[in-house]
Amino acid sequence: MRRKSGIESYQMFRESGISLTPGVGQPLYRQIFDQVAARVSSGVLTPGFRLPPTRVLAEELGVHRNTVVRAFEDLVAAGFLVSVVGRGSFVTSAPLPASISPPPSRPSLPWVSLVSRAASAEPLGRADALAGPAPSGNPVNLSRMEPAGELLPHELLRRCLDHVLRDRAASALGYSPREGLPRLRELIAAELSRSGVPAEVDDVLVTTGSQQALDLVARALIDPGDPFLVEESTYSGAINLFAVAGARVVGVPSDGDGPDPAALERHDRSRAKGFYMMPNCGNPTGACVSAERRHALVAWSRRAGVPLIEDDYGADLNLDGVPPPPALKALDSEVIYLGTFSKKLIPALRVGFLVCPKALRRQLVPLKHAMDLGTSVLLQHALCEFLERGYMRAHLAKVLPEYRARRDALAAGLSEGLPDGVEWTPPARGLVLWLQLPEGSDPGAVCEEASRRGVLVTPGAIYSPTGRSRPSLRLAFCGEPPERIAVGAQRLCRAIDAAAGRGRGSGSTRAPAIDVL
């Protein structure tokens, strides 16, 4: 790139004219900062270019000289300018990146034989294999368990981030302590204890999303070939991780109360490394395990020597205000308990946590550190601020009635239009509803037909460790407003009718826009 002469730069600076808009919220010194920085970054102002004296620029712009001085000071602090006493302010001489040409092409390496068995684990590719083309238009999306954009408290989070950046500055921008910020671990432990989950601060390990907590459990417990138990319909992201770790993932059937004790007894001597489950609101089933069954599960775990992994991803999402029965962790200190702020607050925080049995801490902490060198300290501080200011309570008070209304709109639409033979129960907690289609139905065909009619849902097969399940669909009701959910329910009911009318078991497994969320 040819360097521009000083005169050329000066002319371009003049011609590109800094334009200020007073009273638009952004202070004038910030506007000057942004515009000069943009000109430096884009190469309009080249290294070594001398900016006009602050007095001259202030006159040209019609602002107080101090405004320009402040902008220049910030530009110097940020590294765009250097100031030389008695000579003026110059664009720094950091070289602009040279444009590079792509490397010469060569025969591809034998990647198929190079990639590990873990990266080729069957469940990982399942969602891709099932996914059809992206749907067009603006379909009602019941396939993602993700809070809708309009329900995310971005303004409250912005205040917390502003505060953290202003008050904590550098200490919020480094690496985190290995276990997570003590301040956050204390807040999590206190909140868990209030909700009946015994947790000592030392046992709380902050993770990068609860997905990392699951990965950590998988890495800590599973050797290739080990059996690992899950519910027959369970979170596909967990199946993926257990399979990647080399486990033989085995489904345990459930009845109306939860995982079937008789089925579990068959694993008494299987030396399974763990049983992963979601007692409060299953994903994808929305089911809650009864209090009695929880006691039975804990008794089985002790007898069989198989740890229980309790994923409470939907904690606090009690749509009817009724808390679930006591947590497994409250019944047995050896349970590994996982939680997250993704569903009840903001997925992008990527903050989850794990409450681990004391004896496991020594292994989990270095393992977690090896995985990512710590969860974002900036976001941990922002979350602490959010919790300490009581924003969480206010946020839940706002979103819970909204989620209830969304669930009720879905339930009303389904009650009206579903054909006979489809089984479902409106969930009391969480954000998903499970439809069990009549035996012999083809969920893939239903998903395809539903997509053609403008509603996206997910087939049950991706929630099964074997990829085969009773015909079923998961509907997530958090991402669309009630009016659109009602429309989506209507379209889905018609799609189920239409797919049934075309005959059963056509073998289609394609479903558009599948996501493991």
Ligand code: PMP
């Ligand atoms: N557990 C369950 C049951 C989930 O559905 C998810 C995400 N959908 C996770 C854990 C992981 O979520 P996150 O990493 O955002 O905490």
